[in-house]
Amino acid sequence: MADKHKLLEVKGLTMDFGGLRAVDSVSLEVHEGEIAALIGPNGAGKTTFFNCVTGIYTPTKGDILLHPKGLATRRLNGLKPNKVTEMGLARTFQNIRLFPDMTVLENVMIGRHCRTKSGIFRSIIRSRGVREEEQQIVEDSYQLLVKVGLGEFANEFSKNLPYGAQRRLEIARAMATDPFLLLLDEPAAGMNPQETAELDQLICKISEEDRIAILLIEHDMKLVMNISNPIYVMEYGKKIAEGSPQEIKDNPKVIEAYLGEETDA
Amino acid sequence: MLKEFRQSLLVSIWFVFLTFPLMVVRVNTTESIVEWRWMSLVWVAVASFFLSYLWRYMLARQQAKKKVEEEGVQQLSKAQLLLEDMTFRYKAMGVLLAFSLVFPWIFDTYQSTIMISALIYVVLGLGLNISVGLAGLLDLGYVAFFAVGAYSYALINHHFDFGFWACLPVGGVLGCLFGVILGFPILRLRGDYLAIVTLGFGMIIKVVLENWNEFSFGPSGIANIDRPGLFGIDMNIDGSTTYIYYIMVAMVVFTILITMRLRNSRIGRAWIALREDEIACVAMGIDMARTKLSAYALGAFWAGMVGVLFAAKTTFINPASFTFMESAIILSIVVLGGMGSILGVILGAFILILLPEYLRAFSEYRMLAFGAAMVLMMIFRPQGIISNIRQKYEYKGLKEEADNG
Numbered sequence: 205m206a207d208k209h210k211l212l213e214v215k216g217l218t219m220d221f222g223g224l225r226a227v228d229s230v231s232l233e234v235h236e237g238e239i240a241a242l243i244g245p246n247g248a249g250k251t252t253f254f255n256c257v258t259g260i261y262t263p264t265k266g267d268i269l270l271h272p273k274g275l276a277t278r279r280l281n282g283l284k285p286n287k288v289t290e291m292g293l294a295r296t297f298q299n300i301r302l303f304p305d306m307t308v309l310e311n312v313m314i315g316r317h318c319r320t321k322s323g324i325f326r327s328i329i330r331s332r333g334v335r336e337e338e339q340q341i342v343e344d345s346y347q348l349l350v351k352v353g354l355g356e357f358a359n360e361f362s363k364n365l366p367y368g369a370q371r372r373l374e375i376a377r378a379m380a381t382d383p384f385l386l387l388l389d390e391p392a393a394g395m396n397p398q399e400t401a402e403l404d405q406l407i408c409k410i411s412e413e414d415r416i417a418i419l420l421i422e423h424d425m426k427l428v429m430n431i432s433n434p435i436y437v438m439e440y441g442k443k444i445a446e447g448s449p450q451e452i453k454d455n456p457k458v459i460e461a462y463l464g465e466e467t468d469a
Numbered sequence: 470m471l472k473e474f475r476q477s478l479l480v481s482i483w484f485v486f487l488t489f490p491l492m493v494v495r496v497n498t499t500e501s502i503v504e505w506r507w508m509s510l511v512w513v514a515v516a517s518f519f520l521s522y523l524w525r526y527m528l529a530r531q532q533a534k535k536k537v538e539e540e541g542v543q544q545l546s547k548a549q550l551l552l553e554d555m556t557f558r559y560k561a562m563g564v565l566l567a568f569s570l571v572f573p574w575i576f577d578t579y580q581s582t583i584m585i586s587a588l589i590y591v592v593l594g595l596g597l598n599i600s601v602g603l604a605g606l607l608d609l610g611y612v613a614f615f616a617v618g619a620y621s622y623a624l625i626n627h628h629f630d631f632g633f634w635a636c637l638p639v640g641g642v643l644g645c646l647f648g649v650i651l652g653f654p655i656l657r658l659r660g661d662y663l664a665i666v667t668l669g670f671g672m673i674i675k676v677v678l679e680n681w682n683e684f685s686f687g688p689s690g691i692a693n694i695d696r697p698g699l700f701g702i703d704m705n706i707d708g709s710t711t712y713i714y715y716i717m718v719a720m721v722v723f724t725i726l727i728t729m730r731l732r733n734s735r736i737g738r739a740w741i742a743l744r745e746d747e748i749a750c751v752a753m754g755i756d757m758a759r760t761k762l763s764a765y766a767l768g769a770f771w772a773g774m775v776g777v778l779f780a781a782k783t784t785f786i787n788p789a790s791f792t793f794m795e796s797a798i799i800l801s802i803v804v805l806g807g808m809g810s811i812l813g814v815i816l817g818a819f820i821l822i823l824l825p826e827y828l829r830a831f832s833e834y835r836m837l838a839f840g841a842a843m844v845l846m847m848i849f850r851p852q853g854i855i856s857n858i859r860q861k862y863e864y865k866g867l868k869e870e871a872d873n874g
């Protein structure tokens with residue numbers, strides 16, 4: 205594992221909301237090819253951690269370093285979210301944030317925005333290049349929909365999709381930005397066991413076929429233990445443990461904080 | 470049904486009771502007698518019962534429809550299905566264009582004048598539709614850009630004697646520029662705050678025009694602005710009106726074409742995404758500042774252009790033409806027509822501008838009817854006359870899908 209290329213390196217990340225320290229010097233690394241997980245009880249600061257990494261919040265302290273393969277290292281602190289996405293880091297949201305009055309396909313097409321470039325004037329003239337690019341966006345987006353199993357819904361409004369499908373659409377939309385690291389915030393929330401199992405496969409497929417590293421927040425322990433390694437555990441803003449699924453299962457601190465009742469049952 | 474009937478009955482009794490002293494009893498002071506007008510009591514009772522019943526019935530229908538939609542069944546009305554049919558759309562457009570071309574030959578100059586102002590509002594509505602309807606950026610001071618266009622032509626024409634055609638693009642570009650100037654400070658604002666700042670911007674422009682006498686000639690305005698020229702041919706009023714009418718038709722076609730292309734482009738999608746969810750939009754890699762500024766600038770462009778034409782048409786402008794009322798009407802056009810829908814905005818403009826013209830008899834009740842129409846609209850059809858028609862795309866898997874399904 206040590207020889208793998210390090211993609212994301214977070215050092216001592218701290219985020220204060222007024223007097224509340226939501227994230228307290230958390231360090232974390234994601235390597236190439238990994239499916240890492242960030243777990244912890246409600247209110248532990250996981251989503252806040254994601255928001256800091258993706259530029260939605262500017263962290264109070266700490267470093268967020270991105271090491272894209274073959275490119276110079278970039279510090280993400282204070283960068284705007286769209287810049288972070290452009291650098292190859294895409295995310296989904298815990299409380300689904302699709303574009304409800306756009307079709308499923310259009311939702312994914314938005315993801316292609318930062319990888320395409322037709323400007324205002326060329327769009328008005330609608331030159332050949334623009335039309336070709338537009339068609340390419342449609343095809344690419346459709347392929348992504350097929351990948352997450354939503355091909356047949358392409359022309360539906362996204363607000364009419366069932367819950368589980370909306371979550372998968374968020375993943376497709378994030379993948380449309382061509383990331384090398386995907387951050388998923390509770391992708392299985394609200395899904396039934398069947399849907400969760402499908403999601404499980406989808407995440408593995410993305411990791412293997414598309415060579416995208418994944419960092420996911422999840423409450424569904426079965427999913428986490430199945431697919432992710434390493435696992436980071438947070439409680440009250442602090443990182444309390446990290447390691448392989450087995451190490452996490454056996455860690456007394458984690459059992460006390462979080463897993464205790466669940467693993468015994 | 471029975472419940473609604475009973476409630477309406479109660480409402481009507483209550484109304485009769487309330488209006489009894491006003492509508493029924495009349496003290497005739499000259500003859501010192503009390504007149505009892507029982508007929509008006511009947512009228513009040515019947516009218517209030519009927520209106521109340523209608524109101525309840527419509528509300529119930531609305532609820533039922535909402536329930537059906539929540540169950541996931543998307544119902545498209547017949548009209549909407551027809552609109553999605555491309556061949557029908559092209560045919561309808563052809564007929565409309567032909568009609569608008571022969572219009573000045575069928576009707577008199579008065580009608581053409583009315584039509585010109587309706588078309589001006591169509592362009593204004595389409596322009597505002599870019600920032601409000603597509604990008605979701607409320608703008609209560611849109612008329613300011615219209616004023617910028619009108620004054621730029623009036624002033625350039627007055628001082629330097631440049632003609633209409635030279636000033637048309639200048640007006641548009643200046644409108645754009647002011648759009649960007651307004652856009653910068655409000656990049657971070659949302660909702661109510663945005664509304665207030667844009668409202669203020671509209672006011673500022675008007676106050677400046679009213680008070681900066683050396684620059685804009687104050688409240689007295691600028692007169693004798695040249696009408697549009699056609700290779701130096703001398704035209705009488707009628708001819709000139711017809712000419713302006715045609716320019717206006719061309720401008721509307723041009724606006725529709727360009728806004729349509731913009732809406733279905735990469736930029737247009739970014740605007741809509743911004744309207745739908747700002748945070749998700751930036752998280753998907755869209756530059757918010759750039760997208761917002763372009764929406765404001767392009768929206769303002771049309772107002773600037775059409776402002777030039779407005780000045781050329783009326784040959785006289787003063788700040789009184791650019792009040793908040795105008796902004797409100799343009800915004801109503803967009804909301805009434807259906808946010809984001811080009812066809813809806815065009816319909817909205819015709820309804821809101823032409824109806825009051827032709828119902829001059831009721832002109833005192835104009836604003837009343839206007840307000841009532843907006844309130845009813847918001848209750849029964851909040852999405853506007855024409856709701857969002859989804860864009861369909863062609864992709865490779867499409868055919869197989871159709872074969873399987």
Ligand SMILES: Nc1ncnc2c1ncn2[C@@H]1O[C@H](COP(=O)(O)OP(=O)(O)OP(=O)(O)O)[C@@H](O)[C@H]1O
Pocket residue numbers: 221224226244245246247248249250251252253298
């Ligand atoms: N914008 C904010 N302003 C103030 N406090 C915030 C803000 N966002 C989050 N918090 C607080 O920070 C703490 C961590 O919240 P966060 O949403 O990161 O938890 P989480 O680990 O994602 O929980 P969950 O599992 O419920 O999603 C909470 O106490 C929350 O109330």
Ligand SMILES: [Mg+2]
Pocket residue numbers: 250251252298
């Ligand atoms: Mg969370």
